[in-house]
Amino acid sequence: MGGWNTGRPIHGRLPQESQQYQGNEPTDWLTQPWDGLLMDSKAAADSLYADYLNPETCRADAIDWLAQLTGFTGAYWDTSWPLVVKRILIAEAFSRIWPEKGSRALLEWLLEIFELQGQLYILGDFLAGINKAGDPLGSDEGFEYFIRVPIAYLRTGASWKLMEKLNALFGPIYCQSRVTYDQFTAGFSVAGDPVFDSPIF
DSSP states (O other): HHHHHOOOOOOOGGGGGGGSSOOHHHHHHHHHHHHHHHHHHHHHOOOOOOIIIIITTGGGHHHHHHHHHHTGGGGOOOSSOOOOOOOOOHHHIIIIOOOTTTTTHHHHHHHHHOOOOOEEEEOOOEEEEEESSSBTTTTTOEEEEEEEEESSTTSSSSSHHHHHHHHHHHOOOEEEEEEESSSTTTEEESSOOOOSSSSTT
């Protein structure tokens, strides 16, 4: 291990008698590049987990590769997302995101980590496959929710489109849903969109 400790793994293993190999200039010149190559390879192997497999410390240029290993492929990933968000998504992939996919809690959490000002508004509630009125889910009166956003958001803006994407990918597939504005008058949003079919609004 002496050669590794000094950064000269090959040169350090050469015979030392009478300084026949160690201590002469040609031997030093011949072994120095290979010693450097071995030390670099050892450093890369030692830091493999930190540089490539740990989402908290992974190199920025390897984070999109790591995402694929945790299930984020195709529509589920965007290389333009902020690095801090990418790290969180990868770190939480198997403990939260995939086990809770389709839940309200996950959708709200995703809106939070992307710093999107959307709030889930739910018409009714459900428990074990039926709604509070006792009707089975999937009937004509299906479960429905809205992601309500401030009027400052533009429908053509990146934030609006990201909310629609997150909702489509991670929201419950058995529910009708949409992104809409958060202020209503007589069943219409401030932008004039009809929002609710229910007469109580």
